[in-house]
Amino acid sequence: MANMSASNPPEIQARQPGQGAAAGGRRKGWRPWRLLLLLCCLLTLSEGQTRVLSVGVYQNPPKIFFDSAGTASGLHIDLLRQIASREDWQLRFVPCEWQTCLQWVENGQIDILPDVAWTEQREKVLQYSAVPALYSWSILYRNRAVVIDSVFDLKGKKIGLLDSSVQSGYFRALMDNSGIKLTLVPLKSVEEGFRMTAAGQIDGIIASQQAGDMLADRYHLADTSIVFQPVKLFFVSSKQQPPETLAAIDRALSQWQADPQSIYFDILRKWGRGATSLPTYMWWLLGGALALLVCALLIAAYLRREVARRTARLRQSEASLRIAAAAFHSSEAIWVMGADRSVLDVNAAFTELTGYRQGDLDLDAQGMPPCRLEQEDRDFRTSLWSLIQSQGKWQGELCVQRRGGDEFHAVLTLTAVNDPAGGVSHYVGTLLDISSQKRLQEETRQLAFYDPLTGLPNRRLLLEKIQPASHPGQPATSSQSVGALFFVDVDNFKDLNDALGHTVGDQLLQQVALRLQNLVGRTGMVARLGGDEFVVLLDALPAQQAQLLASQFAQRIIDAMQARFDFHGVGHFATCSVGVALMQDPHASVQDLLRQGDLAMYAAKKAGRNTFCLFSQEMESALHFRTGLENDLRRAIENGEFSLHYQPQRDQAGRLIGVEALARWHSPFRGPVSPGLFIPVAEASGLILPLGHWVFEQACRQSVRWNRSDNGNRPPVVIAVNVSALQLRQPDFVQDILRTIEETGAQATHLKLELTESAMVEDVQATIDKMLELKRHGLTLALDDFGTGYSSLSLLKRLPLDQLKIDQSFVRELLATPSDVAIARSIIALADALGLEVIAEGVETREQQQFLAALGCTRYQGYLFGKPVPAEQFDGSY
Numbered sequence: 001m002a003n004m005s006a007s008n009p010p011e012i013q014a015r016q017p018g019q020g021a022a023a024g025g026r027r028k029g030w031r032p033w034r035l036l037l038l039l040c041c042l043l044t045l046s047e048g049q050t051r052v053l054s055v056g057v058y059q060n061p062p063k064i065f066f067d068s069a070g071t072a073s074g075l076h077i078d079l080l081r082q083i084a085s086r087e088d089w090q091l092r093f094v095p096c097e098w099q100t101c102l103q104w105v106e107n108g109q110i111d112i113l114p115d116v117a118w119t120e121q122r123e124k125v126l127q128y129s130a131v132p133a134l135y136s137w138s139i140l141y142r143n144r145a146v147v148i149d150s151v152f153d154l155k156g157k158k159i160g161l162l163d164s165s166v167q168s169g170y171f172r173a174l175m176d177n178s179g180i181k182l183t184l185v186p187l188k189s190v191e192e193g194f195r196m197t198a199a200g201q202i203d204g205i206i207a208s209q210q211a212g213d214m215l216a217d218r219y220h221l222a223d224t225s226i227v228f229q230p231v232k233l234f235f236v237s238s239k240q241q242p243p244e245t246l247a248a249i250d251r252a253l254s255q256w257q258a259d260p261q262s263i264y265f266d267i268l269r270k271w272g273r274g275a276t277s278l279p280t281y282m283w284w285l286l287g288g289a290l291a292l293l294v295c296a297l298l299i300a301a302y303l304r305r306e307v308a309r310r311t312a313r314l315r316q317s318e319a320s321l322r323i324a325a326a327a328f329h330s331s332e333a334i335w336v337m338g339a340d341r342s343v344l345d346v347n348a349a350f351t352e353l354t355g356y357r358q359g360d361l362d363l364d365a366q367g368m369p370p371c372r373l374e375q376e377d378r379d380f381r382t383s384l385w386s387l388i389q390s391q392g393k394w395q396g397e398l399c400v401q402r403r404g405g406d407e408f409h410a411v412l413t414l415t416a417v418n419d420p421a422g423g424v425s426h427y428v429g430t431l432l433d434i435s436s437q438k439r440l441q442e443e444t445r446q447l448a449f450y451d452p453l454t455g456l457p458n459r460r461l462l463l464e465k466i467q468p469a470s471h472p473g474q475p476a477t478s479s480q481s482v483g484a485l486f487f488v489d490v491d492n493f494k495d496l497n498d499a500l501g502h503t504v505g506d507q508l509l510q511q512v513a514l515r516l517q518n519l520v521g522r523t524g525m526v527a528r529l530g531g532d533e534f535v536v537l538l539d540a541l542p543a544q545q546a547q548l549l550a551s552q553f554a555q556r557i558i559d560a561m562q563a564r565f566d567f568h569g570v571g572h573f574a575t576c577s578v579g580v581a582l583m584q585d586p587h588a589s590v591q592d593l594l595r596q597g598d599l600a601m602y603a604a605k606k607a608g609r610n611t612f613c614l615f616s617q618e619m620e621s622a623l624h625f626r627t628g629l630e631n632d633l634r635r636a637i638e639n640g641e642f643s644l645h646y647q648p649q650r651d652q653a654g655r656l657i658g659v660e661a662l663a664r665w666h667s668p669f670r671g672p673v674s675p676g677l678f679i680p681v682a683e684a685s686g687l688i689l690p691l692g693h694w695v696f697e698q699a700c701r702q703s704v705r706w707n708r709s710d711n712g713n714r715p716p717v718v719i720a721v722n723v724s725a726l727q728l729r730q731p732d733f734v735q736d737i738l739r740t741i742e743e744t745g746a747q748a749t750h751l752k753l754e755l756t757e758s759a760m761v762e763d764v765q766a767t768i769d770k771m772l773e774l775k776r777h778g779l780t781l782a783l784d785d786f787g788t789g790y791s792s793l794s795l796l797k798r799l800p801l802d803q804l805k806i807d808q809s810f811v812r813e814l815l816a817t818p819s820d821v822a823i824a825r826s827i828i829a830l831a832d833a834l835g836l837e838v839i840a841e842g843v844e845t846r847e848q849q850q851f852l853a854a855l856g857c858t859r860y861q862g863y864l865f866g867k868p869v870p871a872e873q874f875d876g877s878y
Helices: 032-047 075-087 098-107 120-125 166-178 190-198 209-219 244-257 263-270 280-316 318-322 348-354 358-362 381-391 435-449 459-469 493-500 502-520 543-561 590-606 617-639 675-685 688-706 733-744 764-776 808-812 818-834 846-855
Strands: 051-057 089-095 113-117 126-128 134-142 158-162 183-187 204-208 222-238 333-338 343-346 393-401 407-418 424-433 481-490 524-530 533-542 565-567 570-572 576-582 612-614 642-651 656-667 671-673 719-723 751-755 780-786 803-806 837-841 859-861
Touching: 051 075, 051 098, 051 113, 075 089, 075 113, 075 244, 075 263, 098 113, 098 222, 120 126, 134 166, 134 190, 134 209, 158 166, 158 190, 166 183, 166 204, 166 222, 183 190, 190 204, 190 209, 204 209, 209 222, 222 244, 244 263, 333 348, 343 358, 348 424, 381 393, 381 407, 407 435, 435 459, 459 524, 459 533, 459 590, 481 502, 481 543, 481 590, 493 502, 493 570, 502 524, 502 533, 502 543, 502 565, 502 570, 533 543, 543 576, 543 612, 576 590, 590 612, 590 617, 617 656, 617 675, 617 688, 642 688, 656 675, 656 688, 671 675, 675 688, 688 719, 688 733, 688 751, 733 764, 764 780, 803 808, 803 818, 808 818, 808 837, 818 837, 818 846
Parallel strands: 051 089, 158 183, 158 204, 576 612, 656 719, 719 751, 751 780, 780 803, 803 837, 837 859
Antiparallel strands: 113 222, 126 222, 134 204, 134 222, 333 343, 333 424, 393 407, 407 424, 481 533, 481 576, 524 533, 565 570, 642 656, 642 859, 656 671
């Protein structure tokens, strides 16, 4: 054990027995000193025996899981391995579901289970470590197509919860107390919930922050402002387990957590966290937010119930309001007036609430404290008495002034009580103080309409503000002002998050929000849509100069973002892309304006970032054209509107060495459609997958027809087929290619796959593995358009290629541009050094062919040797 690495302690492994005496040697008689030596050795072996501990492992990445190779991994596993190295333990990792893991550790079937939150019930049957290994909290993640900005948006939603988890019981109780009706879906694993949310089977999933952030990126979900229940996570064992095991864990954790340079913090940073716990202020903020939310919901429900109940009681028993003496002993503020509005009596609650006694109100002819409507400044009492005279009763919310001059919010009910003759005998008033409810309503409104990170208005409030600013139904004239929307997106924001962490990313968003607010001032509104997207609304631009002023303001936004950002001494420079939409069309809806701003912003992104673009109808027309082309392309694939043309590839002597299969589309509505138009649309929409499969299948069938045994002694025709990066990234790409070859009866040696350089930049090893598998089955592999993409020499030498194709962009200006000559010469020399064939495409003149031949390229493709034609027109005689 002494020579084992401390960072990777051994797991269970068989021990080899010790070697005996040399073969053939004669045993000597046992002597006392030999017996004593044997006993000492046995005692030493006994004292050094390594302890074996079984550890339950369930799938909850990144904290604890089995990776694709079946190896236990995760933050807790790394910590436990380090502790095992200190204590000379051997670890045996046992896979189990979460609920099964809990049952096994309780029964003693496993020794240790990591990542367990404390509950009172678990405390009765499990033994907890004293020092928490990790701190966490729960977040609600949502499908990006679902709007969940506050707890009130949960009504009618389907939310997934890990079955029997701590979050499950807590969140169920919270929703039961709030009265919000939703459907809770129990889950066996957190990742199952993220898959279901991404697929739209449920609207959201509740998970711990560590696992949730990782899975949200993987499944492209968005987080929400619903954060709750910070918890501590411990190692646990059964009550029967000796306490020394957890004591050893506590010693290691206590020592490591006290040293920021320890292995503990290295492990946290490895798995994406740099701190052991939430800052104190975050614990208070989380707890305070939850407390305020729960109180708001409970108090609102209580007050609604109380107001409804007491109003009903007043309606049912108006006769009892003549005196209502019994009610004077209640905690509700009540006063009674005569028919002339003189105050007959007030109860103690009324005096305590308003500061007025009966004699104080007698001096006031209105018979009640001063009050006003919340939206107005004038005294409302005269209007109130007019309503009572006409209606007999009034109830509503008012701002009531106390005797000392300060105001409070109250629900006032004033009722006229009739005598048997039908005349008014008394007036009875009640006051219910709702100041606390008003404050909670304002806080709830803040949560519903404002972004919690930046304090800016959110999408919901922005939509309310855009409608009046757009002046619907009024065409813009020279005397009017028009509104403008500025969509601001921080460039490369994900890179900052990945490099410096989400905390720094949040700080950047806060500083961006502050700069935009300072820039806008009181002339408009700044809102955050989500992520790194902001919207600025200006609603007072002169119509004649709107475009010029909007452009100038957009440039001011870009300039403001270019100043250095500071994160506690760490500097960062950022840029942004701005899309501008003017509110000039009286028929444009709010959604139209948002779409226009979004289109303009993406146009700025495509223009190179750090710039702005104004929306134009050409952008929308281009979008409609692309959408229409995509729909027609989908229908064309279903209806079989495509055909294959074949362009010959020849050597220097003019002999046919192969052909390239090229897809052609003749639409019944559009006529012939250029591949330069429909191929990019097919790539972007994913339609390249069925189209690419069809092209390869047709090429295989044509290969069978051309290479039949009855075609004489002609050399076989090798057909080259282009493969997109999206096709190559499919998990079943190789199986699909081989299955198609088998089903059509083609020979793999008669087929060549041309791969683009962009297919090589993602998951290089997986791409190489697929290429090797294809070559083992006899297919030839070529790298198409070489020199225009991202290939590096270190990557190129690893790829199992047979051929390089010189892109036609280098061939076109070969005779006029020295740089193209240098590139072509380099590609030919590189191919020769790597033992690869090289072929030039786009060869159209004899001069180009001769020049390439002089450089060492002897294989060509282009109009000089033949245009792409259907198979029946192809000259098979070579």
